[in-house]
Amino acid sequence: MEENSKIPETEIGTLGEFGLIEHLTKDFPLRNPQTKKGVGDDAAVIGFGDKEALVTTDLLLEGIHFDLRYVPLKHLGYKAAVVNFSDIYAMNGTPKQITVSLGISSRFTVEHIEALYAGIKLACEIYGVDLVGGDTSASVTGLVISITCLGEAASDEIVYRDGAKESDLICVSGDLGAAYMGLQLLERENKVAAGSGQEFQPDFSGKEYILERQLKPEARKDIIELLRSKGIKPTAMMDVSDGLSSELLHICKASDTGCRVYEDKIPIDYQTAVMAEELNMNLVTAAMNGGEDYELLFTVPLTDHEKIKDLDGVRMIGYITKPELGCALVTRDGAELPIKAQGWNAFGHGA
Amino acid sequence: MEENSKIPETEIGTLGEFGLIEHLTKDFPLRNPQTKKGVGDDAAVIGFGDKEALVTTDLLLEGIHFDLRYVPLKHLGYKAAVVNFSDIYAMNGTPKQITVSLGISSRFTVEHIEALYAGIKLACEIYGVDLVGGDTSASVTGLVISITCLGEAASDEIVYRDGAKESDLICVSGDLGAAYMGLQLLERENKVAAGSGQEFQPDFSGKEYILERQLKPEARKDIIELLRSKGIKPTAMMDVSDGLSSELLHICKASDTGCRVYEDKIPIDYQTAVMAEELNMNLVTAAMNGGEDYELLFTVPLTDHEKIKDLDGVRMIGYITKPELGCALVTRDGAELPIKAQGWNAFGHGA
Numbered sequence: 036m037e038e039n040s041k042i043p044e045t046e047i048g049t050l051g052e053f054g055l056i057e058h059l060t061k062d063f064p065l066r067n068p069q070t071k072k073g074v075g076d077d078a079a080v081i082g083f084g085d086k087e088a089l090v091t092t093d094l095l096l097e098g099i100h101f102d103l104r105y106v107p108l109k110h111l112g113y114k115a116a117v118v119n120f121s122d123i124y125a126m127n128g129t130p131k132q133i134t135v136s137l138g139i140s141s142r143f144t145v146e147h148i149e150a151l152y153a154g155i156k157l158a159c160e161i162y163g164v165d166l167v168g169g170d171t172s173a174s175v176t177g178l179v180i181s182i183t184c185l186g187e188a189a190s191d192e193i194v195y196r197d198g199a200k201e202s203d204l205i206c207v208s209g210d211l212g213a214a215y216m217g218l219q220l221l222e223r224e225n226k227v228a229a230g231s232g233q234e235f236q237p238d239f240s241g242k243e244y245i246l247e248r249q250l251k252p253e254a255r256k257d258i259i260e261l262l263r264s265k266g267i268k269p270t271a272m273m274d275v276s277d278g279l280s281s282e283l284l285h286i287c288k289a290s291d292t293g294c295r296v297y298e299d300k301i302p303i304d305y306q307t308a309v310m311a312e313e314l315n316m317n318l319v320t321a322a323m324n325g326g327e328d329y330e331l332l333f334t335v336p337l338t339d340h341e342k343i344k345d346l347d348g349v350r351m352i353g354y355i356t357k358p359e360l361g362c363a364l365v366t367r368d369g370a371e372l373p374i375k376a377q378g379w380n381a382f383g384h385g386a
Numbered sequence: 387m388e389e390n391s392k393i394p395e396t397e398i399g400t401l402g403e404f405g406l407i408e409h410l411t412k413d414f415p416l417r418n419p420q421t422k423k424g425v426g427d428d429a430a431v432i433g434f435g436d437k438e439a440l441v442t443t444d445l446l447l448e449g450i451h452f453d454l455r456y457v458p459l460k461h462l463g464y465k466a467a468v469v470n471f472s473d474i475y476a477m478n479g480t481p482k483q484i485t486v487s488l489g490i491s492s493r494f495t496v497e498h499i500e501a502l503y504a505g506i507k508l509a510c511e512i513y514g515v516d517l518v519g520g521d522t523s524a525s526v527t528g529l530v531i532s533i534t535c536l537g538e539a540a541s542d543e544i545v546y547r548d549g550a551k552e553s554d555l556i557c558v559s560g561d562l563g564a565a566y567m568g569l570q571l572l573e574r575e576n577k578v579a580a581g582s583g584q585e586f587q588p589d590f591s592g593k594e595y596i597l598e599r600q601l602k603p604e605a606r607k608d609i610i611e612l613l614r615s616k617g618i619k620p621t622a623m624m625d626v627s628d629g630l631s632s633e634l635l636h637i638c639k640a641s642d643t644g645c646r647v648y649e650d651k652i653p654i655d656y657q658t659a660v661m662a663e664e665l666n667m668n669l670v671t672a673a674m675n676g677g678e679d680y681e682l683l684f685t686v687p688l689t690d691h692e693k694i695k696d697l698d699g700v701r702m703i704g705y706i707t708k709p710e711l712g713c714a715l716v717t718r719d720g721a722e723l724p725i726k727a728q729g730w731n732a733f734g735h736g737a
Contacts, residue, residue, distance in 0.1 A: 045496035055496070055522055059503045063510065063517040067482050069538070070516040079518035081483060081536065083434030092519060092534055094487035098526040131418050132432060136445035136532055145396035145406070152410045159414065165421040166414040167430035168443060171407050175449040181487055181532035183443055185432065187420070 076196050076289075077125040077273060078186065087193060089186040091122035097177035105221045108147055110250040112154025115180050118276065120162050121254035121329045123186035125274035127194040130162055130186040130254075136170040138179030151180075162256060192268070194333070199271035199290035203334040203355040206269075208258045208348055210302040211279055212318065215325025216310040217242075217249030223314070244306045252329045258348060259331070265342050269333035278326035281376040283362055286334065293360040296353035296374070299367050323364065324377040427547050427640075428476040428624060429537065438544060440537035442473035448528035456572045459498055461601045463505025466531050469627065471513050472605035472680045474537035476625035478545040481513055481537040481605075486520040489530030502531075513607060543619070545684070550622040550641035554685040554706040557620075559609045559699055561653040562630055563669065566676025567661040568593075568600030574665070595657045603680045609699060610682070616693050620684035629677035632727040634713055637685065644711035647704035647725070650718050674715065675728040 050058055060074045071087060072080035078091035095101060095115055103111075116133060123130040135155060139148060159166055164184070224237035239246055254274075262269065271290055273282045279301070287294050301322050311318040334355055335343055343349060353365075363371040401409055411425045422438060423431035429442035446452060446466055454462075467484060474481040486506060490499060510517055515535070575588035590597055605625075613620065622641055624633045630652070638645050652673050662669040685706055686694055694700060704716075714722040 050496060055499070058496070059499060059522075060517060060520075063507060065516045065518075066514050067516050070483055070518060073483075073516060073518040074520070079483065079485070081439070081518070083437055083439065083538075086434055088432070088434065088439055088536070090483070090485060090519060090534070090536065092485045092487050092521055092532070094489055094521045094523055094530065094532055096489045096523060096525050096530065099489070099524050132421055132424075132430065132441070134430070134441060134443045134534060136443050138445055138447045138450070138530070145401060145409070148406070148410060156414060163417050165416045165418050165424060166411060167416075167421060167424040167432070168441060169407070169411075169425070170443055170445045171410075172445055172447060173450050174447050176527045179445065179447065179489070179530055179532075181443070181445055181530075183441070183485060183534040185439070185441065187434075 072195065077122040078128070080126070080193060082190070085190060086187050087190050089123050089126050089128045089188060089193075090183065091119055092181065092183040093119055095180040097179070103178070105225050106250060108150040109154040111180075112151040113158045113251055114154070115182055116155045116158035116164070117162070117252055117254050118329060119182050119184035120158070120164065120256070121274040121276070123184055124254050124256055124259050125272055125331060126186070126188065127192050127259060127269070127272060128186040128188035130164050130184050132165045132167045132185040133159070134168040134183045135166060136181040138172050138174030140174045140177050143178065162254065194269045194272040195289070196271050196273055196286050197289035199286050199292050199334040199355045200336070201292060201355055201357055202337045203270055204337060204340060204343065204351050205283070205294060205296060205332070205334055205353040205355060206343060206349050206351050207275070207279070207302065207330055207332050208255050209328070209330040210304045210307065211275065211328050211330060212311075212322035212325045213245045213248035213304050213307045214252060214327035215321050216307045217245035217247070218327070219314055219316070220245060220310060221249065242306055242310065244304060245310055249327065252327065254329060255331045261346060261348070265346065267335055267339055267342055269335055272331060272333035275328040275330045275332050276326060278324040278377070279328075279332065280323045280374045281326070282332045283374055284376050286332070287355070287358070287362050290355070291358050293356040293358050294353055294362045294374075295356055295360075295365055295371075296363075297365045300350060300352040302350045323374075423546065428473040429479070431477070431544060433541070436541060437538050438541050440474050440477050440479045440539060440544075441534065442470055443532065443534040444470055446531040448530070454529070456576050457601060459501040460505035462531075463502040464509045464602055465505070466533055467506045467509035467515070468513070468603055468605050469680060470533050470535035471509070471515065471607070472625040472627070474535055475605050475607055475610050476623055476682060477537070477539060478543050478610060478620070478623060479537040479539035481515050481535050483516045483518045483536040484510070485518060485534045487532040488520070488522050489525030490522065491525045491528050494529065513605065545620045545623040546640070547622050547624055547637050548640035550637050550643050550685040550706045551687070552643060552706055552708055553688045554621055555688060555691060555694065555702050556634070556645060556647060556683070556685055556704040556706060557694060557700050557702050558626070558630070558653065558681055558683050559606050560679070560681040561655045561658065562626065562679050562681060563662075563673035563676045564596045564599035564655050564658045565603060565678040566672050567658045568596035568598070569678070570665055570667070571596060571661060572600065593657055593661065595655060596661055600678065603678065605680055606682045612697060612699070616697065618686055618690055618693055620686055623682060623684035626679040626681045626683050627677060629675040629728065630679075630683065631674045631725045632677070633683050634725055635727050637683070638706070638709070638713050641706070642709050644707040644709050645704055645713045645725075646707060646711075646716055646722075647714075648716045651701060651703040653701045674725075
């Protein structure tokens with residue numbers, strides 16, 4: 036880096052992940068008329084006649100995004116693929132193709148990589164996606180996984196982040212905080228195992244759901260199909276990867292709105308609550324900021340209330356407001372707490 | 387990796403990069419009718435009506451693919467983008483969009499990453515490509531760059547690797563071996579600098595061309611446009627990234643043919659020859675196996691001989707044969723040496 040080290044120094048952490056991306060990409064003009072949407076949503080949108088191509092990509096690094104002491108490689112492969120599919124569904128599209136690039140350090144064998152690919156293959160089978168390319172290389176340290184997913188959607192079907200309007204209902208699928216509590220459980224058992232002899236067997240009984248949410252999440256293809264079958268097109272949508280707080284702020288910033296979300300409406304599974312109790316952690320914080328839920332967060336016009344209120348697996352949690360009201364969580368006793376992004380941040384500035 | 391370490395062990399190197407990819411991807415069926423071509427060419431091909439989308443991806447890892455002691459970050463960004471564009475041109479397509487994912491370790495500052503992006507931006511400007519997304523994360527060690535490029539082409543314009551026919555002429559653009567000799571020069575000067583005081587100034591005069599070929603390669607957009615303007619559509623095409631030998635074998639294997647290439651026809655620049663002499667290295671080996679040339683290797687029907695023979699920047703180097711004749715280099719004295727892939731291999735089995 037001799038030639039590179041003369042320039043002044045600003046620590047990456049001062050900008051954070053989203054700040055860094057925005058900072059770096061703000062000067063890139065879009066030149067091609069086919070590029071309908073570049074940086075700044077779950078996926079890019081590229082026009083091909085009456086169909087649009089959607090593109091999303093994720094980089095997963097060992098020691099940052101996953102810990103192979105407690106994540107089986109097959110599960111890792113499955114999850115790495117599914118989190119990309121989730122981004123395409125979050126645009127109201129259908130994932131169709133992926134490329135998989137791997138950096139592999141010398142401690143990995145062919146059988147390790149086969150296990151990883153077995154997980155990717157299972158995900159491709161279940162979601163009907165084709166593996167179409169990639170790149171494989173040695174790595175000096177650890178495993179590097181870069182997956183790009185292409186999807187498609189009719190032009191008038193795509194749902195962006197910026198379409199939420201005042202009085203829209205805010206909805207979320209499934210439940211939140213479970214993947215985060217699953218991670219806490221895995222980390223606790225791993226510490227116990229490290230401190231005990233080889234005979235240690237972790238006890239996961241009664242905690243299967245939160246473990247599965249962490250190790251083998253699913254993308255909500257079913258919710259996308261359900262909404263379509265009921266004639267509901269969200270006005271804005273994202274998948275919950277960094278945490279509900281973070282995603283709410285993204286939608287409200289992009290849409291120039293505020294929001295009110297009710298603490299007692301946030302869907303939380305029983306196992307999540309039990310685990311939070313066991314670990315003496317704040318349950319609402321876990322649900323709001325835990326992340327890795329891969330549920331769909333979306334807004335619909337108030338006029339869709341009748342259509343949405345009895346949908347299985349979808350919960351209304353609040354509503355969109357004017358921007359000047361800001362984003363707030365309404366607690367059980369009626370207090371309003373400003374929503375802050377405290378989601379997991381790979382640059383270490385998260386909660 | 388406790389859960390993952392029970393499976394038997396096969397060293398990655400026993401398969402090599404191409405072997406590993408083939409091994410891992412052979413069981414992935416293509417389910418979507420839009421997926422025209424998956425793994426196994428410079429780019430995947432995805433149908434969108436009368437246009438096809440092309441997709442290619444590259445993973446670059448510090449310590450494997452680049453050494454920041456002598457590669458300026460801006461050049462690295464430029465090259466990382468251009469090598470992807472080159473893959474799209476090698477399909478006879480036009481690059482249109484890229485996604486850039488970065489893993490960044492703590493020794494990098496915002497200014498470092500800005501320099502990298504400045505190079506990516508310059509490449510996007512020159513080639514008319516849009517940056518449409520990506521992912522940015524902390525990394526435990528070193529810089530990780532993953533770029534995916536999308537391109538487009540009319541369905542009947544795409545040129546694959548597998549279309550070469552007996553008696554076709556083999557052509558290559560530009561000259562070969564220069565980027566490899568540029569790398570040798572950089573490594574030599576770096577060693578000298580490490581052994582000297584701080585006052586050392588490397589002497590690159592008269593060697594600018596080979597340095598530029600290594601540090602700031604270009605994709606041969608101009609050759610694609612030239613061929614199109616002359617009404618020449620190659621029967622098979624690749625870009626020369628791993629080395630001429632390796633790419634010839636790819637085309638002949640995919641097309642089920644053999645080939646004869648003439649040593650004295652291989653285009654080599656004067657500076658490349660001087661550097662090989664200085665370092666006492668075999669010049670033809672550098673040109674055949676050095677790689678990173680990003681020139682276009684293509685085949686045309688013999689009937690195009692008149693059209694091709696006077697094209698600036700294109701050299702005919704041999705012809706395609708029946709498969710049973712194998713692939714051979716015809717030396718200056720008329721001997722036939724079998725062509726072997728000795729290109730650069732990220733798993734360490736290359737020359």
